[in-house]
Amino acid sequence: MAVREPDHQVFPKDGKRFTEEERQALVKKARPIFLERVAYYAPLMKVSPGRITVRTQKTRWGSCTERGNLNFNALLLLAPPEVLDSVVVHELCHLKYMNHSKYFYFELKRFYPEYKAAQAWLKENGRRLISMLPKEVLRRKRRRFFFFR
Numbered sequence: 001m002a003v004r005e006p007d008h009q010v011f012p013k014d015g016k017r018f019t020e021e022e023r024q025a026l027v028k029k030a031r032p033i034f035l036e037r038v039a040y041y042a043p044l045m046k047v048s049p050g051r052i053t054v055r056t057q058k059t060r061w062g063s064c065t066e067r068g069n070l071n072f073n074a075l076l077l078l079a080p081p082e083v084l085d086s087v088v089v090h091e092l093c094h095l096k097y098m099n100h101s102k103y104f105y106f107e108l109k110r111f112y113p114e115y116k117a118a119q120a121w122l123k124e125n126g127r128r129l130i131s132m133l134p135k136e137v138l139r140r141k142r143r144r145f146f147f148f149r
């Protein structure tokens with residue numbers, strides 16, 4: 001996988017944790033990027049997603065509801081762009097298959113052949129990204145941040 005550098009402007013200033021303001025700025029910055037990537041892939045894949053939600057999450061990079069609404073983790077902005085794209089394509093594939101069957105993976109491989117490299121990157125670095133969230137966010141249980149616009 002050709003890995004471009006992630007956008008370092010959005011990294012926490014001290015190289016450790018985001019302040020709450022920085023976390024919110026990250027979500028704001030991430031939203032149009034996810035919308036753009038979804039708008040790029042959805043017609044290629046012939047799928048029509050519902051509402052797109054971007055927030056910071058501790059345990060998920062993306063998810064897809066039964067109604068076809070997609071959620072993405074803003075922390076993916078700190079990953080190489082290819083990793084962000086692979087998560088977008090993964091969730092869009094769920095609009096066709098709401099499972100991780102072989103058919104799902106055929107589809108994922110078709111539109112994002114290097115998905116395994118992206119998965120490996122997240123496995124190796126994901127925890128580090130999540131640890132950049134403000135302490136209060138990490139402590140908070142089950143409370144979510146919605147940024148509808």
Ligand SMILES: [Zn+2]
Binds near residue numbers: 090094099100
């Ligand atoms: Zn999945």
